[in-house]
Amino acid sequence: MRAYRAHARASALSALAYRGNFLLSLGGVAFQLVALLAVWKVLLGGGERVGGFDWPHMRAYLLVxxxxxxxxxxxxxxRMSFRIRSGLVALDLVKPVDYQRARFWEVVGGVWIELLVVALVVGVSFAVSGPPDLPPGPELALFATSMLLLVPLKFAVVYLSTLTxxxxxxxxxxxxARQAITNLLSGALVPLVYFPGWLATAAQWSPFAGLTSTPALIFVGQAAGRQAVLLVAVQLAWVVVLWxxxxxxxxxxxxxLTVHGG
Structure with a gap:
């Protein structure tokens, strides 16, 4: 376990060392948030309710x-793709750690920094427009569980694509290609309720829904009780399957793998 914690620390230090690239990548996500807020404010800001969403619900959904x-x-x-293509992955394979677990702990090492950025952006949004209504206690616990499961689920999707x-x-x-598919089928750009029926059903049962739609629907109250439990259970099942x-x-x-050395 100590070796994996060392990978987490190294990843965090690397993110801080290359904080320009790190912050730019997060800045792109923040810009997407601002753009989507502006679009949906125009569509729902007049008090309209479409597909079960009014403006306060959509704002909370977009923050999640x-x-x-x-x-x-x-x-x-x-980093992983570079080491595979350059052959440096051979050095990772001879280390006395599991390759997949080491990569996961590298992700965990960067998550706490990402959480600080998320807290900053969400805090600014709360200061400008006020905080959204929180779900009841049981749904709030399910939301927290869903956000926790999101980390290994998203890692599995990213890891699988990088192995290509x-x-x-x-x-x-x-x-x-991964980002396009993920943004669409996860509901990050448009809630799945606005999709055609067959596509919404397929996306909701896919692993991608657990990346955005599941925690967001629970947070805004669109999924509660048994439905929320089922969505989190599906999210957990996909974590196990994809792992x-x-x-x-x-x-x-x-x-x-073929590595030529001299």
């Missing part, structure tokens, strides 16, 4: 979407 988007940023996957670097020459296209799927894909990826 921002928080979920800011956590587990792109810093770790770029064992087969590809470039990671940027893979990252763009072990990633381990299977990693074993297959190692067959592709």
């Amino acid at each position: 979407a921002f928080a979920s988007g800011a956590l587990v940023g792109t810093f770790v996957d770029f 670097c064992f087969w590809t020459e470039n990671f940027v296209g893979v990252m763009w 072990f799927a990633a381990r299977a894909l990693f074993r297959r990826a190692l067959r592709q």
Whole structure:
């Protein structure tokens, strides 16, 4: 366990050392929040209620979407992809730690810094527009659980996509594709209730819903009681499935690894 905590500390220190890149990546998510708030303010600011959302609910939904988007940023996957493509991953493989767990603890090391940025942005939003209404105690606990599960779930999605670097020459296209699919099917851009029925159902049962839609719906009260418990259970199930799927894909990826040294 000490070795994994060392990976977490190293990741946090690296994020602080390259804080310009780190803050720029989070700044992009914050800009998306401002843009979406402006758009939905125009659409719902007159008191309209569409798809079960009025402006206060949509504002709270978008704040949760921002928080979920800011956590587990792109810093770790770029480092991982570079080491795979350059062959430096061979040095990671000879270390007496599990490769996947080490990468997860690197993500955990950066999460606390991301949480500080999230707290700052959300605090500014509260100061300007006031805090949203909090859900009742049981739903608030489920929301906290969902946000906690979001970290390993998002890591699994990012980790799986980054493993494709064992087969590809470039990671940027893979990252763009992942971000496009994730932003759409997670409900980060548009709540899933606005999707066509078949697509909304498919997205809600996919792992992507747990990245934004599940915690956001619980927070704004669109999912409560048994429905909220079911959504969190689905989120947990996908964490387990994707974690072990990633381990299977990693074993297959190692067959592709060829490192030339001199």
